[in-house]
Amino acid sequence: MMALAASLPAFLPDIHSFYWPPARSEIEKAQFTLAIDRWLSGGTFPVPELVSLEHRPDNTLKTRGLAFITGQELELEASVSIGPDSAARLAGRLISQLVLQGAVECPDRMIGPDGHPLNLEISASKGAVIVRRG
Structure with a gap:
């Protein structure tokens, strides 16, 4: 699910940010994509984003x-x-x-x-x- 979300800006360039309902947080698209990509590549869990x-x-x-x-x-x-x-x-x-x-x-x-x-x-x-x- 997160990989799909992080790939959305490539297909929908007008996306400016992501809203994560469980944390009630809005994350700028580049920050979100970078944090999720790092996590899915074996990095640490993206605490500030999620x-x-x-x-x-x-x-x-x-x-x-x-x-x-x-x-x-x-x-x-x-x-x-x-x-x-x-x-x-x-x-x-x-x-x-x-x-x-x-x-x-x-x-x-x-x-x-x-x-x-x-x-x-x-x-x-x-x-x-x-x-x-x-």
């Missing part, structure tokens, strides 16, 4: 669009990072990991890039993975 990040007033971060791929969104509690940029970088790494492994079926523990343990818990509705500092 998953949006919502920084909430309580300093938590929630994804939008990840559930389309894994069945679960990701929620990072405020204690996990030291600021919005740090949270976004960590979210990008976790999103890439979750895309590779699939949905989290049971609580898990991992070491974050800063060396601190992280607890991955499943929300009561099972629709989200909640990340807390361990």
Whole structure:
């Protein structure tokens, strides 16, 4: 599906951007095509193009669009990072990991890039993975 979408500008030159409903994001056509082509050629999952990040007033971060791929969104509690940029970088790494492994079926523990343990818990509705500092 993504290969087909990325090839559309070659056949429909008037396309200026792509809208990805799961993330509610609009992506400029060259950026979208490049990101998808890189991914389909063995590169990393195109997080900024296919998953949006919502920084909430309580300093938590929630994804939008990840559930389309894994069945679960990701929620990072405020204690996990030291600021919005740090949270976004960590979210990008976790999103890439979750895309590779699939949905989290049971609580898990991992070491974050800063060396601190992280607890991955499943929300009561099972629709989200909640990340807390361990």
